[in-house]
Amino acid sequence: QDALTLQLKWVTQSQFAGYYVALEEGFYEEENLDVTIKPGGPDIAPVQVLMGGGADVMVDWMPSALAARENGAPVVNIAQPFKSSGMMLTCLKETGIETPEDFPGKKLGVWFFGNEYPFLSWMSQLEIPTEGGEDGVEVLKQAFNVDPLLQKQADCISTMTYNEYWQVLDAGIAEEDLVTFKYEDQGVATLEDGLYVLEEDLEDPATVEKLARFVRASMKGWKWAEENPDAAAEIVLEYDETGAQTEEHQQWMMGEVAKLTAGSDGTLDEADYQRTVDSLMSGGSDPVITKTPEGAFSHVVTDQAFGG
Amino acid sequence: MIWVIGAVAVWLGAWALNVWLARGPATRARALLVPALFGLSLLVLWEGIVRGLGVPSVILPAPSAIFERIIVSLPILWGDFVQTFLKGALSGYVLGVAAGIAVALIADASDFLRRGVMPVGNFMAALPIIGIAPIMVMWFGFDWESKAAVVVVMVFFPILVNTVGGLAATDRMQRDLMRTYAAGYLPTLLKLRLPAAMPFIFNGLKIATTLALIGAIVAEFFGSPVRGMGFRISTEVGRLALDMVWAEIVVAALAGSAFYGAIALIETRVTFWHPSQRRG
Amino acid sequence: MRRSIPVLTIVALILGLWYLGAWGMNRQWALDQAARAEVTLSEAEIFVDTMSQDRPKLPAPHQVAVELWDTVAMKSPTSRRSLLFHGWITLSATLAGFAIGAVAGMLLAVGIVHNRAMDMSVMPWAIASQTIPILAIAPMIIVVLNSVGVSGLLPKALISAYLSFFPVVVGMVKGLRAPDAMQLDLLRTYNASASQGFWKLRLPASLPYLFASLKIAIAASLVGAIVGELPTGAVRGLGARLLAGSYYGQTVQIWSALIGAAVLAGLMVGAIGLMERQVLKRMGMAR
Amino acid sequence: MQTPVIEARGLDLTFQTNDGPVQALSNIDLSIERGEFVSFIGPSGCGKTTFLRCVAALETPTGGSLTVNGLSPEEARQARSYGYVFQAAGLYPWRTIAGNIRLPLEIMGFPRAEMAERVARVLDLVELTGFGQKFPWQLSGGMQQRASIARALAFDADILLMDEPFGALDEIVRDHLNEQLLALWARTGKTIGFVTHSIPEAVYLSTKIVVMSPRPGRIADVIDSPLPRERPLDIRDTPEFIAVAHRVREGLRAGLQGADAA
Amino acid sequence: MQTPVIEARGLDLTFQTNDGPVQALSNIDLSIERGEFVSFIGPSGCGKTTFLRCVAALETPTGGSLTVNGLSPEEARQARSYGYVFQAAGLYPWRTIAGNIRLPLEIMGFPRAEMAERVARVLDLVELTGFGQKFPWQLSGGMQQRASIARALAFDADILLMDEPFGALDEIVRDHLNEQLLALWARTGKTIGFVTHSIPEAVYLSTKIVVMSPRPGRIADVIDSPLPRERPLDIRDTPEFIAVAHRVREGLRAGLQGADAA
Ligand SMILES: Nc1ncnc2c1ncn2[C@@H]1O[C@H](COP(=O)(O)OP(=O)(O)OP(=O)(O)O)[C@@H](O)[C@H]1O
Numbered sequence A: 001q002d003a004l005t006l007q008l009k010w011v012t013q014s015q016f017a018g019y020y021v022a023l024e025e026g027f028y029e030e031e032n033l034d035v036t037i038k039p040g041g042p043d044i045a046p047v048q049v050l051m052g053g054g055a056d057v058m059v060d061w062m063p064s065a066l067a068a069r070e071n072g073a074p075v076v077n078i079a080q081p082f083k084s085s086g087m088m089l090t091c092l093k094e095t096g097i098e099t100p101e102d103f104p105g106k107k108l109g110v111w112f113f114g115n116e117y118p119f120l121s122w123m124s125q126l127e128i129p130t131e132g133g134e135d136g137v138e139v140l141k142q143a144f145n146v147d148p149l150l151q152k153q154a155d156c157i158s159t160m161t162y163n164e165y166w167q168v169l170d171a172g173i174a175e176e177d178l179v180t181f182k183y184e185d186q187g188v189a190t191l192e193d194g195l196y197v198l199e200e201d202l203e204d205p206a207t208v209e210k211l212a213r214f215v216r217a218s219m220k221g222w223k224w225a226e227e228n229p230d231a232a233a234e235i236v237l238e239y240d241e242t243g244a245q246t247e248e249h250q251q252w253m254m255g256e257v258a259k260l261t262a263g264s265d266g267t268l269d270e271a272d273y274q275r276t277v278d279s280l281m282s283g284g285s286d287p288v289i290t291k292t293p294e295g296a297f298s299h300v301v302t303d304q305a306f307g308g
Numbered sequence B: 001m002i003w004v005i006g007a008v009a010v011w012l013g014a015w016a017l018n019v020w021l022a023r024g025p026a027t028r029a030r031a032l033l034v035p036a037l038f039g040l041s042l043l044v045l046w047e048g049i050v051r052g053l054g055v056p057s058v059i060l061p062a063p064s065a066i067f068e069r070i071i072v073s074l075p076i077l078w079g080d081f082v083q084t085f086l087k088g089a090l091s092g093y094v095l096g097v098a099a100g101i102a103v104a105l106i107a108d109a110s111d112f113l114r115r116g117v118m119p120v121g122n123f124m125a126a127l128p129i130i131g132i133a134p135i136m137v138m139w140f141g142f143d144w145e146s147k148a149a150v151v152v153v154m155v156f157f158p159i160l161v162n163t164v165g166g167l168a169a170t171d172r173m174q175r176d177l178m179r180t181y182a183a184g185y186l187p188t189l190l191k192l193r194l195p196a197a198m199p200f201i202f203n204g205l206k207i208a209t210t211l212a213l214i215g216a217i218v219a220e221f222f223g224s225p226v227r228g229m230g231f232r233i234s235t236e237v238g239r240l241a242l243d244m245v246w247a248e249i250v251v252a253a254l255a256g257s258a259f260y261g262a263i264a265l266i267e268t269r270v271t272f273w274h275p276s277q278r279r280g
Numbered sequence C: 001m002r003r004s005i006p007v008l009t010i011v012a013l014i015l016g017l018w019y020l021g022a023w024g025m026n027r028q029w030a031l032d033q034a035a036r037a038e039v040t041l042s043e044a045e046i047f048v049d050t051m052s053q054d055r056p057k058l059p060a061p062h063q064v065a066v067e068l069w070d071t072v073a074m075k076s077p078t079s080r081r082s083l084l085f086h087g088w089i090t091l092s093a094t095l096a097g098f099a100i101g102a103v104a105g106m107l108l109a110v111g112i113v114h115n116r117a118m119d120m121s122v123m124p125w126a127i128a129s130q131t132i133p134i135l136a137i138a139p140m141i142i143v144v145l146n147s148v149g150v151s152g153l154l155p156k157a158l159i160s161a162y163l164s165f166f167p168v169v170v171g172m173v174k175g176l177r178a179p180d181a182m183q184l185d186l187l188r189t190y191n192a193s194a195s196q197g198f199w200k201l202r203l204p205a206s207l208p209y210l211f212a213s214l215k216i217a218i219a220a221s222l223v224g225a226i227v228g229e230l231p232t233g234a235v236r237g238l239g240a241r242l243l244a245g246s247y248y249g250q251t252v253q254i255w256s257a258l259i260g261a262a263v264l265a266g267l268m269v270g271a272i273g274l275m276e277r278q279v280l281k282r283m284g285m286a287r
Numbered sequence D, E: 001m002q003t004p005v006i007e008a009r010g011l012d013l014t015f016q017t018n019d020g021p022v023q024a025l026s027n028i029d030l031s032i033e034r035g036e037f038v039s040f041i042g043p044s045g046c047g048k049t050t051f052l053r054c055v056a057a058l059e060t061p062t063g064g065s066l067t068v069n070g071l072s073p074e075e076a077r078q079a080r081s082y083g084y085v086f087q088a089a090g091l092y093p094w095r096t097i098a099g100n101i102r103l104p105l106e107i108m109g110f111p112r113a114e115m116a117e118r119v120a121r122v123l124d125l126v127e128l129t130g131f132g133q134k135f136p137w138q139l140s141g142g143m144q145q146r147a148s149i150a151r152a153l154a155f156d157a158d159i160l161l162m163d164e165p166f167g168a169l170d171e172i173v174r175d176h177l178n179e180q181l182l183a184l185w186a187r188t189g190k191t192i193g194f195v196t197h198s199i200p201e202a203v204y205l206s207t208k209i210v211v212m213s214p215r216p217g218r219i220a221d222v223i224d225s226p227l228p229r230e231r232p233l234d235i236r237d238t239p240e241f242i243a244v245a246h247r248v249r250e251g252l253r254a255g256l257q258g259a260d261a262a
């Protein structure tokens, strides 16, 4: 069996159900792979782990992967299980926000650690300064949870459709009391969870072949998860070593995640890629990336995997 | 490889020079030169290893790259320093030290309170910063006040333990003397026990300086405005701008060392009589 | 029994303040929710609500107690939902780290006291090392250690050692320098070697300082182990519990992990205190 | 008749140590009247210090009764009736010599100007003028001992308890301080308890000499001095003086033999 | 002629203190031959301790020359030539009395059995048998001082330096220890430097008496004793003894007046 380590972007949860399903249901084994899944967390930069040799493949969002590439980390997208973006900005209705024009003067919670790029490029497209002031927004570095909204420390916070949004609802705030702005709807969506490897790995045909088997098994896992969301959530729960996740939440999350993976067979859609790059480069005075990326994705793995 | 060998050679040479320098008379210049030399040789070693082994900059940037980053980012670094050190760490330090000494005095005043407070104080010791930081952010908001609150909790225990230990560090005759004067609690405290406790208290104060800084920085990982050393560090790690991360670390190390040095200087003034200060 | 009365009194006092705090801090949420539901609550209803919210700003003590009971007593200690399981993971890293840190700290202190070159060059850097925010570089340390094949307990223990060695160095240096001039002169007249001076004078004289430092160090070591758990994937241990609680706004879970950590620290600090009393008693220094 | 200043009846004190109890005082009966100068003399370890400490309420007797000015020692301590000179100097290292002498004055709330005046006076008394600004470790052993005497003299306690105050001093300074102490005593009418190992010193200074014997500490002899209160230094050559000294020496011998026999 | 064991030529020592320099020793010239018993006597603060410390290489002279056994004091220290009894007992509080006495033996690597034997012997010598297992603070002041003497005697150094070892002891123990010390000296031929404030003690013990005068510490007189080496206690009543004692007293007086005049 070939050993392979996958570094996740975040903790064990249904966001990564496909991989856990593939592991649990033996899809990796069928491809003669011995896969280790390393959960991530708020302090783990998957790119660093990849560069340090701690993993072979990572799950990352494209904006941070492209920024890392510009910073000298030669990471390449080899597959894109997530077709659409689940990111949104959630506001309390009582703050009076109805459209993005209402943002100036408000406090917005944003995730940093490489996840701020979609927000920054959205704001620069809206031409709203993020340094505070009269017609700017005050940005808060939001930690892990939705407390700032519940405690009214922020007017809006970043949420994922499949995770934090559920937490807001679960806390007892009704959907009618909220206003949400999906990045997809605002036309600023960027590609989320994709699979990345180091450029040099693609030069070795044996490695490419191994990766192809991995992507094939992973996508099989994803499709299985889409079809059996409750069972997939159970599997995820089993792999959660913290013992802190709840069944209810994971099942809900699986349902939402399935909406995002739907429509992807794992192959990166170049149009989506282009849209992401354009969005990131259009950042006015302070774009996220300054040069058009070269060789930031490759189809060799998916081509081999799906016989393209 | 040549880089690595060269760097190791430079480092060993500097160490030998230091050994020689330290044998000479203890002048102020030497006291500054020796650590500087040691540090410089460490930097050379670092640069050599990074270059020699081709360590990618997203893992560990070279000192030269960090230095460049510091030069071009001075205004940002200064703003972060004000936010984290001056506002968060210092105010928390002052409050935490005051609280630690106050509780130590309370615990000391009666046996009943000491037995009750000390175990509770021991509890406080281990409230891990990762646990309290999110709570403090929830209670005191995103700005520096929540960082100061974290710092208060962090410095409290070292001060408490050392003050309580120090207040007990008088010898029998010294205490008996006070008893023959029928000195009340307060005079005994002010004229005997606090002075005798000073070497211990300064121990705590010194340990607390570095804790305060770490506390203020790490607390920013759990929610902050978009400035501050901790904010910058966590954000730039995510962006893989490791040179900026290290630039902030350099600022933190400089500020922390200066802070520690200032406390140590006050210590030599206050506890000049202690044997550890009397002999060089 | 007589000894526990003061502790119980103080604990009762704290619990009282805690309930008061829970009532004060959770009020706003109760009122907000009522306003959203367009009902008005009596003070009594508000009070009941503040004591039983799902995501309180400050959970009431009994909520934490129930959670502790559920996760400590009601789960098998090998279950991942048992706090004992996570506590044990953290404890083992803490003890390993404390052992490394304390030994390293003592060795460094000995070097600093006996070697002027070490004193002058290492001490300032030992101080500087502590101003590096460990949480920031912990992931890098873990990544680097992982890439050279070190994983499991050791990386966490190293981070915890990094935090715990410093208090030991500071306290021990002070203690090793505490003997007064006459005590040192006596040894000079015997032409005692440096090592004899260490074992027979400096070490015994330093013990009161050392023990004060060890108490701080073991607490720091626990914090270090918990910090170290985050970048190792935060899958097990009290740190992972804390973080998981944070992700999902489970304040009750955070607080029970916090209490768990505090109890652990209290026990360890208490154990060192016990050792201190034994040692000082045998040395005729206990009062 | 006035009540005794210090009155001990059947006083006992046993220390508990790691290898068994040590009886330091056994069945001590003693009355000291106001204005007396009482010397305690006896072999090393016989309990002189322990008795003084009991009087000053620094040690709690395990048996018998002890009153000071009709009060318990503890109450007398609270009333600041004692000046105590310890067997070792025990100066606070963080205070200068003047600062150490000022310590009891500060605690008892003397006015600032008077403090300075008193410090200067007692420094002069013990011949340490000019050393006020030095720290204890910069003084010789005898100078430290003198500083601690000055500290006890700085405030005017009714009862002075002095534990071998002149042990570390040379004959000349010692003669000088003996004279000074006698003058002070005559002038102020203080009651003084004084531990010494010097038989001539005990005879020269005291109105009453308590000879103690060791293991366990007992009183071997109490000698009321027949010497006049007015005592020039050369009184030490008179036959009365020599007779008293002889009796003290005999008492010490007898005490020792008794202990050995026991 | 053999070379002197201790030879000082024009020795000077000035301490730098927070309020100016203090000259502790000034122009000291002194030779001490092997096997001599030299007493130092002089008023408190005249530099006796300081001189002894210079000999033991605990203080570095600021001028003049000093040799010990023809070596520098530092070299002699490294050869473990000294036993030193400090003015204060200076026992380590964490060691029992026996443990304190064992300390130099441990450091010098004596075999275990011999250690126990030596400890028992010197404890007996200073009459502390039975107190070996006590901690220092459980002993009286005089007993602590005796323990520190025992500690210095436990190993056989060529040169014994004793700084007021008997200051805190009563006459009887003192007489006993004086005799013991003389016997030890006669038996071993050690060279002994001995600081005391007692003129009779100095005369009784010494072959040479150094009288010092204060501020700055100078030698006022050096008296070679005409007394025989064999000295029963009652030698103290002979006219020779009284004559020497008289000369010492005169030397002390003269030194003090000289200092006052200066
Ligand atoms: N470490 C020091 N720093 C400054 N001055 C000192 C120090 N040690 C001693 N002196 C001064 O040196 C002088 C001589 O001191 P020394 O201890 O030698 O006197 P001594 O003859 O032993 O007196 P005593 O009989 O009282 O012990 C004194 O004036 C003292 O104040």
Ligand SMILES: Nc1ncnc2c1ncn2[C@@H]1O[C@H](COP(=O)(O)OP(=O)(O)OP(=O)(O)O)[C@@H](O)[C@H]1O
Binding pocket: D015, D016, D017, D022, D023, D024, D043, D044, D045, D046, D047, D048, D049, D050, D051, D087, E137, E138, E139, E140, E141, E142, E143, E168
């Ligand atoms: N704290 C203590 N614990 C135990 N034993 C003690 C303590 N203090 C004194 N002793 C013992 O009590 C006895 C009397 O001691 P004390 O100090 O009163 O003697 P002293 O007459 O003052 O002797 P010296 O003239 O040597 O000072 C001694 O045997 C001593 O060992």
Ligand SMILES: Cc1ncc(C[n+]2csc(CCO)c2C)c(N)n1
Binding pocket: A009, A010, A015, A042, A111, A112, A113, A115, A142, A143, A144, A160, A163, A164
């Ligand atoms: C400190 C912090 N940084 C980034 C994210 C964003 N993030 C990374 S993966 C993921 C999906 C999980 O819900 C999200 C939201 C966060 N939540 N907290």
Ligand SMILES: [Mg+2]
Binding pocket: D048, D049, D050, D087, D163, E140, E141, E142
């Ligand atoms: Mg005594």
Ligand SMILES: [Mg+2]
Binding pocket: D140, D141, D142, E048, E049, E050, E087, E163
């Ligand atoms: Mg002296």
